[in-house]
Amino acid sequence: SQTIHQWPATLVQPVGSPLSLECTVEGTSNPNLYWYRQAAGRGLQLLFYSVGIGQISSEVPQNLSASRPQDRQFILSSKKLLLSDSGFYLCAWSVQVAFTDTQYFGPGTRLTVL
Amino acid sequence: DAKTTQPPSMDCAEGRAANLPCNHSTISGNEYVYWYRQIHSQGPQYIIHGLKNNETNEMASLIITEDRKSSTLILPHATLRDTAVYYCIVRATNFGNEKLTFGTGTRLTIIP
Numbered sequence: 001s002q003t004i005h006q007w008p009a010t011l012v013q014p015v016g017s018p019l020s021l022e023c024t025v026e027g028t029s030n031p032n033l034y035w036y037r038q039a040a041g042r043g044l045q046l047l048f049y050s051v052g053i054g055q056i057s058s059e060v061p062q063n064l065s066a067s068r069p070q071d072r073q074f075i076l077s078s079k080k081l082l083l084s085d086s087g088f089y090l091c092a093w094s095v096q097v098a099f100t101d102t103q104y105f106g107p108g109t110r111l112t113v114l
Numbered sequence: 115d116a117k118t119t120q121p122p123s124m125d126c127a128e129g130r131a132a133n134l135p136c137n138h139s140t141i142s143g144n145e146y147v148y149w150y151r152q153i154h155s156q157g158p159q160y161i162i163h164g165l166k167n168n169e170t171n172e173m174a175s176l177i178i179t180e181d182r183k184s185s186t187l188i189l190p191h192a193t194l195r196d197t198a199v200y201y202c203i204v205r206a207t208n209f210g211n212e213k214l215t216f217g218t219g220t221r222l223t224i225i226p
Contacts, residue, residue, distance in 0.1 A: 036214075044158075046213040059213065090157050092214075100146055103214055105157035 002027035006091050006106040013113055019064075019078040021109050023091030026072065031093040033074040034103060035066055038088040050074060086113045118202045123221040132189040134220050136202030139183040145206045147178060149187045150216070151198040158201070158216070161187065197224045 003026045013019060025031050035047040046059045048066035056066050063082060067075045074091055089109045094101040119137040126132040138147065148163040162169055162176045164185075169176045175188040189196055201219040 043216045043218075044214060088155075092157075100163065102148070102160055102163060104160055108155075108157045110155070 002093070002104070004091060004093055004104060004106040006089075006109050008109060009107065010110045011112070013081050013111065015083055015113055016080045019076070019081050019085070019111070021076040021089055021091075021111075023074040023076075023106060024072055025093045028072070028093065028095055030071060031095050032101065033068060033072075034092040034094070035074065035076050036090040036092065036105075038090060038108075040087070044090070047076070081113045083113050086111055118204055118217055120200070120202055120217065120220045122218065123223070125223050125225055126189075126192045127225050128194060129191055132192040132196065132222060132224070134187040134189075134200050134202075134222065135184065136187070137184045138202070138204045141182050141204050142206065145204045147176065147182075147185050148203040148205055148214075149174070149176065150201045150203065150214075151196075151222075152201070152219075153195075153198040159198075161200075192222075192224045194224050194226065196222065198222060 005024050007022055032051050034049045036044045037047055038044050047064060048056055048058055050056050050068045053068055053071055056068060064076060064078050089111055091106040092103040094103045146163050146165050149161040150158040151161055152158045162171055162174050164176045164178055166178055166182055176185060178185045199219040199221050201216045203214060
């Protein structure tokens with residue numbers, strides 16, 4: 001069966017510090033990978049998605065970046081965090097089956113920027 | 115993707131069936147109905163999806179009306195662990211439409 005891991009689970013960082021969040025998927029090959037952010041009391045915002053190694057699409061311009069160095073690894077980074085980067089960061093994966101691709105989410109990382 | 119409308123909150127007694135409605139009157143022919151739930155401070159959990167036929171899995175049943183303008187998620191024997199926010203999403207799963215758009219959902223509370 002497939003599993004998705006995210007770490008760390010929680011993170012408190014000062015403004016201006018760098019960020020690196022990691023997501024890995026087990027039990028599947030060549031998944032589509034996604035980074036979402038959920039601000040407090042709000043819906044999900046898609047940040048990045050990737051259909052393969054080194055292929056990253058950005059949905060929203062911001063000071064965040066994403067990389068996919070391996071097939072089942074997705075990394076979210078920032079060189080300098082802003083207060084507005086606080087939120088719940090979710091990684092998800094999907095694989096196309098017939099005409100659908102269901103997205104499955106990880107446990108999330110709660111980031112607080114102070 | 116078509117917009118969905120859900121009641122903001124519902125209560126259900128433990129052990130009874132929880133029936134969560136969703137209206138999607140502008141759904142297109144190639145759009146699927148997906149249900150997710152989110153328990154506080156956890157990532158969203160996929161429950162079930164369907165196109166036009168009723169679907170059932172180990173978690174729930176999905177009943178889609180014949181005109182596809184509405185659907186109902188059924189949790190057959192609700193437990194306290196089913197307390198969560200439930201999201202109904204309509205989505206065409208074609209390349210270039212990767213984004214999942216969660217609305218405000220229905221906050222389901224299971225009463226002991």
